[in-house]
Amino acid sequence: MRQRFGPAAVAFLSLLAFLREALPQTPPAKKLADECGTRPVVGLKTGPRIVGGHDAVPGAWPWQVSLQLYEIGLGYIHICGGSLVSNSSVLTAAHCTRATMNPALWRVVIGLHHLVKHSSHTVKRRVKTIMVHSNYDTNTYENDVAMFQLIRSVKFNDYIQPICLPDTAVLVKADYPCFITGWGHTKEKGRGKLVLQEAQVDIIPLSLCNEYNWYGGRITWNMLCAGSATGHVDSCQGDSGGPLMCYFPNISRFYLIGITSFGYGCGRPRHPGIYVRAPNYRKWIDKHIRAESTTMNFHCLLTLLIICWIVFHIGL
Incomplete structure (x- = not known):
């Protein structure tokens, strides 16, 4: 004999089905961690505008x-x-x-x-x-x-x-390849590129970057310098906010090391690009990602309470 459902039960099941489709589905944390920092389309293979760069391949x-x-x-x-x-x-x-x-x-x-x-x-x-x-x-x-x-x-x-987020104690070794990307200008007072640009950069020691004929002590521990001493490779206007990432060969993943911030001109000798030192902000980043998850959970709870209220009144 088939089970028969009353109007309240039918309404409840319909609302649950709607809720399943309407609410965003967030992958579990483990899955997110497993997927970060990989490039399924191209793997590690890449070349050295971003100043001094070249076109990235799709999916890079x-x-x-x-x-x-x-x-x-x-x-x-x-x-x-x-x-x-x-x-x-x-x-x-x-x-x-x-x-x-x-x-x-x-x-x-x-x-x-x-x-x-x-x-x-x-x-x-x-x-x-x-x-x-x-x-x-x-x-x-x-x-x-x-x-x-x-x-x-x-x-x-x-x-x-x-992209993977580094811990505060992350150590980028000299032989780890690091890259910048963006659609910004390819030269100072130039124009941006329609195709995403990529370039390999060197991480420059803070002590060197702060010398008087470089940035003269302006660069703090929350920042880092990357590019080249000669200025041949650099980020520029329009690249701001984009990633400075390094490849960690021991775990075969890319990590976000910096966020493109500012610089004196573009591609000038002894004035490389300045980036936010991303590992220093791991707690801030995690806090705001969790805040978003908490907000979503609150919205889910509120929606369920509304559903229960509707079902209760339909059943009266």
Whole structure:
């Protein structure tokens, strides 16, 4: 004999089915950790505009995103880069938000190679919230860190992957290859590139970077220098917020070591790019990723309470 359901039960089951489809599905933490820092399409293989760089191949940097701002009459314009660190969180530079903190005017484009010619792998997401480090200093660029939370999470695939976040005690050895990427200018006072650029860089000791004929003591322990002493390789305008990443051969993964922050000109000798030292902000990053997860859980609970209230009144 078939089981018969009353109106209240039918309504309850229907609402549960709707809830399953409507709420974002967050992968378990273990799965996220297992997937980070890998490049399924190209593996490690890469070459040395970003100044002094060249075109990246599609899928080479699956955590690289474009942060785009809506301008009347122009549509969405690329402003900064960013790094996907979870399926709903993008890490970038705080100074990228100086035009506006209104999330409704921003979008994040993921799985992107060409800024204009989007592929089937390209995903666009609106922004729910923007969080800037409370101690960000607009004059010195100290604590130049921000996080964009997406309205809807993304699914990881060969072209969309999160980058690994380093612990505070991470050690980048001299033989670990490090790279920068972005759609920024390829020379000072130049123009950006439509195709994502990549370049291999050297991590430059803080003591050298702070010498009087370099940055003269301006660089703090929360920053790091990367590029080349001669200026042949550098980040530039439009690359801000993008990743400085290093490959750890012992575990075959890329880690986010820096966030593109500022520099004196582009490609100038003894003035390499300055990056936020990402490991110093691991607690801040984790806190805001957890805050997003907590908010989602609260919304789930609130929705379930509303469902129970509706079912109760239908059953009366």
